[in-house]
Amino acid sequence: MHASTKESTSPKQFFLQIITKICLLSIATLPLTHTVMAQEITITTTLSTIDNILINPDIGITEHHSFNIKNDPWWNKPTHPETSVVYFRWYWEELEPQKGQYNFKLVDDTINQAAALGKTTVIRFMTMAGVDEVYYSNSPNAGKKILGIPCWLKQKIDPNTIGETCADDNSYTVDYKNPVFKKNLKRFLTAMGERYNNNPNILRLDVGLVGTWGEWNLASHKGYERPTLGNHGYTDADLLPFPKMMKEAFPNKTLLMYLGSNDENILSHSTQRNYGWRADCIGDWELGWNHMEHGYPATFEHAQGLGNNHNSYPDPKFLQRWKKAPVDFEICYTVDEWAAKKDIYTVEKVKQTFDTALDMHTSLLNLKSGNIPEIYQPLLDDFLKKVGYRFELNTVEVTSNFKAGSPFLISSSWKNTGVAPSYNNYPVVWRLRDRNNNVIDYFETNNDIRHWLPADNKEDISPQYTQKNSFTLPENITDDHYFLDVALVKPNTQQAAIELGVEGVRQDKWHHVKSIYLMNKS
Template identity: 25%
Template sequence: MKKDDKKKLWGKKLLLILMLIILFFSLCVLIYSYHNKQTLEYNLISGPILNPLMGFAPWATVKESKQPHTLVYADLTWRDFEPLEGFYDFESFEKKQQLERWRTEGKRVVFRFIADKPGDNVHMDIPDWLYKKINGSGDHYDNKYGKGFSPDYSNLLFISYHEKAVKALGDRYAQDDLFAYIELGSLGHWGEWHLKFDSGIRQMPPEDIRDLYVMHYVGSFPNTHLLMRRPFSIAEQLNLGLYNDMTADFDATKKWLDWIENGGECSQTHEMNALSPMPNGWLKAPIGGEQAGSMSFEEIYDTYLDQTIQLLEDSHATFIGPGSPYKLESGGPLQDGIDQVLATIGYRLYIKQVQIPLWVHFGKNIKIRLNFGNNGVAPMYYNWPCVIYLCDENGNVLINYQLEMDLRKVIPGELYNFIFVMPVDKLENGKYSIGIALIDPMTGQPAVKFAMENTRQDLIQELGSFEISRFHN
């Protein structure tokens, strides 16, 4: 054999040996990775969970609620808010509605601004000075809803003062997230965007005028979820939420759901297609409302309980209030039905599966693979910080990392996958555990209970543990 041929042969042998070595080490890495991976699954819990931004929302004025809640409902008439032109009486409103108490307790507010609230006595819910400015443009009424004054919502001067009032509210309350949801509000009886015009009251204004009022709120509360009583076209265009103040009433709720599914005519103004289909609107914005005053607690939470739950599921409801069972004693005969309703509405976040290594012998990082789920009827509509905690073997927190994920994408019926690469190069040999929590921006503390079993009491959900045992220190 020639010398050159021998060199070529040895070259091929060396290449083959090198390839075999690479293959061997690759197989070793694969085998190591396979045997070093633990897949953890968890037991879910049933029943009601007291979590932020969902559930019952009793009146903010109550001294005590017999049922647990994390939301309160506060409304404010224009007359009370601006008794003198340009003077906004925040102090009286906040004192009456106990806003400092609710902030301290970590609760959020469902808010509605009202210009017409039917009552037993002759009265107006707009300020006297504004009534004079618009030359009394509007209608005094006395009908089956009660007595009051319905202003002319098309009056341009009225609209301009409304914009100023809502801006003042935004300047005060849009700076933090105490106001979680704002129900529009402003137009119609109780701010519900309807009028009893068959009693001699002029009709609701047309769409172009109504939209001006919506934009006042959009401009003043850009980061707060706004909800409308009906799926008006602007609600669909701007991804606004909706509320149903006839919750649990079968006929009224079915009609409301039909509007959401198919859109249609606005009966208040006879405008065709003023209501837009929003069947998937709940994926982006919340659904709320209060229980129907036409039904008794016994009917809602006992006699027609299955119907109530089905309507709430179909609505994808997140909260119920102010009409809610807050006066019913805990543990009473209707408690089981109340608990079932509370367990139905809102989000129920859980972690289906986590993959982490069993041990770490080398390397600077580990991968944590998480599969998030939601077996509620709605997403969590605010993207609160999601934090991974690294703890020692006794559960003491050593360090935490905020995940760059969007909780709003964890929707019912789908899994949301996320991979976090956690540095471990500075950790000493030993056992470590991993936890996760959702942080309330108002308190900076873990605030959401996952729908999973958990041995910790601080709302940090335990996920699993691993061991660092490096070949060299």
């Protein structure tokens, strides 16, 4: 017979050939072995989600004039949630006691103390307090009535202030039309902006320049029966300069416009220009007129141009602006005070409060740094698992021949199962660790997670975002097992910033994804 002639194969030999081919095929699809692979293959990993409360940057519950109220050794509220953001607001007179002399130390110390705890700061500058309100005991002005504006300015614009001192009386109602007031306020904001506009530890600022407590109304000074600015003679032309001067002073910072009322149009004018918005008194279910059933619905309608009052600057997309700029809330009263009125603040009503915040796609909720009564704790825990963003890495596909210097392709699928995007970018970075936990390489993606939106409605399924990245394995690989990790990092670093809603988190907040076997070129 010639060499090319086919020989007959016995059934036993045929069976052995089939088994051998099956074994070889199985080995070829297992990248975790020491087998040399000439062709690229793909490994797919599916990660398991977790139901934990995650403490992540820029979202959740914010401290209110405290830094770590849950664990403060002198004044603690042990049931208050862990936080990543602190909230402070100051009156103008505290920050510019003499014209041109600024108390930067007060702001600096606050920001730095928060940063030392890994927290960012939200700030509000205010110009007027409620009548007869005094500074608290921890202030250098303790016991003194709050003027709001500096005394030196009050002497210029209040005809009843005579002499070089201001009486201990804060009944004066600021005239927000006064050109001298506006000129000096703009100068003050310019000084603040020059110092803090590029400070990375300031998360955002409220536009709280107008009205009692910076809430864009004249409550206390004009009573509480419709104390709105529009009802007391203020026009759009009078009020529009205030958000504008904040933007000019802080062009690089996120600004939040106050919700206001349906008697003004400044909110919708601002949201069309990429300001976020915030509202106080969420959770107000008091008998008669209240914010939840009356104030909020009327203002939301007005902002969209749907209310009974004319709006010169309607924003039909007002309820969709959360996709680009944040929404923050602050509760009315304290949660302890809610619990003292259980006939009004039932479990069902408090759940409705938290659901409203989620439906509005909020990122931060201010609970006034108070305790959380046990009756409401499960509601808050559920809220904390949804507020702001919550990123889940679902599947990871790695394609390579797993040799040193070869292409290394990663396709990853992500979801945001929270209710808001991240308004700051924390890029995805991958890394390889060896068996001794030494990092042998980082793979940067330069992606932008700000585009990872959640579902429009909290009950809906979140959209999936697939990211495909191509890298090259390092040359210094030896035949061994390595670990593939992933993190959402602080920009321009390899420092993991965000804990994902999946298993595998390590002590440094990086998430372990897969163990893979890599080989050198030989």
